[in-house]
Amino acid sequence: MPASPLNRREFVKKSAVTGAAVAAGSAVAAGPAEAAEHHPAPKPPKAPKTWSFSILGTTDLHSHVFNWDYYKDAAYSDTKGNTVGVAKVATLIKQQRAAKGEDHVLLVDAGDIIQGTSLGYYFARVDPITGTNGKKGPKHPMAVAMNLMRYDAAALGNHEFNYGIDTLRKFESQCDFPLLGANALDAKTLRPAFQPYTVKHIRVPGAPDIKVGIMGLTNPGIALWDKDNVNGKMVFPGLVEQAKKYVPRLRALGCDVVFLTDHSGLDGSSSWGDALPYVENASNLVAEQVPGIDAILVGHTHVEVSSYTVKNEETGEDVLLSEPYCWGYRLSVFDFEMELEHGRWKVVSKTAQTLNPAAVDEDAEIKKHLEADHELVVKYVNTAVGTCTEDLSAAEACWKDVPVMDFIHEVQMESVKAGLSTADAALPLISVAAPFSRTADIPAGNVTIKDIAGLYIYDNTLYGKKLTGAQLRDYLEYAAKYYHQVPAGTAVDTATLTNANSFWDYMYDTAAGVDYEIDIAAAEGSRIKNLTYNGAAIADDQVFVVAVNNYRANGGSGYPHIAAAETAFSTPDQIRDMMIAYVIAKGALDPADFAAANWKLTQAGTPVFG
Structure with missing residues (x-):
């Protein structure tokens, strides 16, 4: 018999887990053993009326796998005590899954994954993942790490295009999760060049699945910043424009929750003047102008915004936003409380916070798989x-x-x-x-x-x-x-x-x-x-x-x-x-x-x- 779901107070409390040890296994207790054969069959479980789940978010990882500064050839350190790398973030994610239950957690990224450190450069140019001289290339360490961490989706960042579309496509093929870009379009057909969205199912025993639509939006500035790589091949319309197209589609597909992952800041600013007709940092505008969005994972601007709320101007509903800094400095945690009403799930509460991985150890599994790649890069840069x-x-x-x-x-x-x-x-x-x-x-x-x-x-x-x-x-x-x-x-x-x-x-x-x-x-x-x-x-x-x-x-x-x-x-x-x-x-x-x-x-x- 499936256990009752965690109540909201217990569930949100679990989100505060950071470096403390967490018991292994699911947070949902196993049911009692079946009784002897002569006992009557147990009654079917009563369908739950409430359920809780979380979406965890990273952004702007910039090819940081370990807590290492390749430019200094030493462990990363700064004056604020931050650490970097997905290896530490992976430990926090395992803690979250252990505390809340594997089936209660989704994991999403907001882009800028493959560029930013000497490791990213090495696997794009020195020993490229696209291969050389007809030989098959290696697997990108960020793909290996993120597959081990079991990401559900990631948005395209502008730096994904720095090494050209062929490198990006090879990275995409190595990922076990979709790279999303609802506003990354083929220049000739104006159809999506990448998957615009994905729909995930949160399984609820005895009740309908909770359907979570995850849509990715990248930055229009790619048309300027990587013009040499994308001109004539891809175009990048505005975030608001494409969200207005796809959010209603997700709702029409029966999504109970619509979650966006945007490689775009939340202050409405642009660095390019009038060079493009679209806004660079438009996540707040998306929340304000596009009805039907529950929450947005924000990236691109390398700042920490634990929780920020924008009221949609059409519906009056609050949209929750969070940005977890960059490089693996933080992990955003969105907690959702759901209620079943007339056979459909609805969001009754949502909160967001950021967690700091500085106090936890690097994940042993990622270390096992990627330390050799790391050592190759250390040797190269020296x-x-x-x-x-x-x-x-x-x-x-x-x-x-x-x-x-x-x-x-x-x-x-x-x-x-x-x-x-x-x-x-x-x-x-x-x-x-x-x-x-x-x-x-x-x-x-x-x-x-x-x-x-x-x-x-x-x-x-x-x-x-x-x-x-x-x-x-x-x-x-x-x-x-x-x-x-x-x-x-x-x-x-x-x-x-x-x-x-x-x-x-x-x-x-x-x-x-x-x-x-x-x-x-x-x-x-x-x-x-x-x-x-x-x-x-x-x-x-x-x-x-x-x-x-x-x-x-x-x-x-x-x-x-x-x-x-x-x-x-x-x-x-x-x-x-x-x-x-x-x-x-x-x-x-x-x-x-x-x-x-x-x-x-x-x-x-x-x-x-x-």
Whole structure:
């Protein structure tokens, strides 16, 4: 005889389980043994009127399997005591299943799975899952881990497209769960290129199944950020538009609960200006404008939002949202209390919270299956490619022109220069690049792959775009909004100087090849002073070739002019690989070959840092 379901108080209490040991087995007790044959048959169980279940959620795992920092070659650590990796999250998930019952728990992800660490790069480019020279490739460690964890579904993230559609399709084929993308459409047919949704059944003994519709939505920005990989192949309409199409379909299929997994933040913002007609971070708008949604797992913005409620403007019903940070820092837990009414289940209450896996051990099963892959990557990133004559740190790169950034500029300009036509080679060449990591450091002595990968953490490719002098000034003015205004005569505190306007480090480009000052005492839009090339003021109609990464060249972060600018050069080769090749070719990395202090911060003409 099946046991009675957990009551709501017991069930929600189980969600608070984190690092404490949990008894093995199901939380639903087994019924008593059958009596002897001469006893009458037991009465059939009374159909339950209430039932509880949970949906667990991760997002932006970015190929973190273990609690390891490949750039530092050490266990991950930060000032907040966070840990990373699905191996730890898997332990929390097992605890949740043990506490609540295996059949009471679903597991979902909100995207950005296969890119982000040296492990992700290794299995996309070094020993690719797509195979090489006709040989079958390995299984992606993230597919292995997530299959072991028994995911029910995952949304596509924008970084799923970084390595091209073939790599993504191979990863998809290795997963035991669907990759969902209701707004990832075939460019020619405008039909879904990936499964839009899946329907899961929660079994309830003696009562109808609870049908849970799970729909995935990805980010429209893929059309910009990975234009080279998707242009002419796929299109990405807005989240609200596609949710309005598919949520009613899920309800028509008899779903008692509709759950969305969105690779899209919840503040309604966009980083691309008017480059696309859709909103980047639209989960709150989906909740507000599309009736029939119960809850949304949110991703993309790398923040922790334990529980957030949005009222649907049509029905007045509350939609529950949660975002579990990134990298496996947290696990979202959505708890649903259901009630059977006239033969149909309805949601009578729902709550959300995030759990921290820092105190639990890594899952032994994932360690058993993936430690060998991990060791392969550790060996790879510790491969020496050359030497460096002095320590090159990025610690001050966000407010000073430092040599380690000039290393990136030098590689970009040399690579673009080698591929220009004769006519374009006669134009002045400059470079723009962002300080991706303040903790990056290339040490004096041996330089390894991890040192360069720690400086250039993204899988960007390289473009050469043409901008006029006037457009270049606009571009640099746009970058300068990164700084908070600090009046002349006021002390500058670097702890509060940057990231104005939610303009993050990866969005802030500095330039090499031109000289300029950024007056942080001036108002936004009039901060660029003394912009010169080879000592002469830049004319508005002067034409430059600008070495720039593909993310920015295609409109990422909303910089003016660059996306529409004429292309003088492009390559599918990654900038990180070019940097590695540069060090190998030189043998020794010497800032004397490339360092040039060509920009500085000022306050009304007075240098901020001497």
